[in-house]
Amino acid sequence: MKALAWIALAVSLVCTGLYVTDSTWENGWMFGPILLVSVVPILFSIANKLDGGLAALRGTVPRAFRDAPIGIGTVVSVSRTGLTVNDQPQLEIELNVDTPNGLTFRATTRQIVDLMELGAVHPGAVLPVRYLPDGQVTLAIDASRDELQTAFDRVQLSKGLITPKQLHITEHGVDAQAVILAMAPTGEIRGDRAVVNLTLRITRPNHTMFDLIQQKALPPSAIAQTQPGSAVRVRYLPQDESEVTILTALTPS
CATH class of the missing domain: 2.40.50 (OB fold (Dihydrolipoamide Acetyltransferase, E2P))
Structure with missing residues (x-):
């Protein structure tokens, strides 16, 4: 489609030039400027939309x-x-x-x-x-x-929603699985986030476990994923098990 648009543009420019050099209504080249002004922009618009659509269907993004x-x-x-x-x-x-x-x-x-x-x-x-x-x-x-996780983490840090330490844990910590044992809302709201006390049981990579109670400011999208009994992905520093970050749908907390 884009090739057709470029061909139409070239033809319209040539015809417009001929029309300008012989500017009479009867010279037959008037369709050149009409094509240039009305048809060519539409063709390019459709081509761009289709290119973007085909890229999406292929699981890619437009070249730019x-x-x-x-x-x-x-x-x-x-x-x-x-x-x-x-x-x-x-x-x-x-x-x-x-x-x-x-x-x-x-x-x-x-x-x-x-x-x-x-x-x-x-x-x-x-x-x-x-x-x-x-x-x-x-x-x-x-x-x-x-x-995506890296971008989300950096955005959250720039907005003050996570601390540099939490970012460090997210980027350099060890992956582990945890189960939410309890969740108790504190009644505090930070921005659009509800502050809760979470009790977690974390399974280390060697299959041993440890429990941790932490206060977290959770976005609305994470509330359903952190109900008691839920399994979540976490990261922690092996040398410091005093804090973990919870990874829920690209939402570290």
């Missing part, structure tokens, strides 16, 4: 976004554009994007979304994005789990 930094977007609004690719709808997604260096900006992206994943794209949902210096974004569907 490859290796772009990752930010964390919170969905503000979602609407359908009317375009579909292989019966998958294109959504226009408006987000507030937080970056690892502490910046926040509003952005909009159009994305082909699998029908099975539509329920995950709703106002309030947290989605990782790749972003460009001019504020353009696309969903980071190509990023690895480790890349």
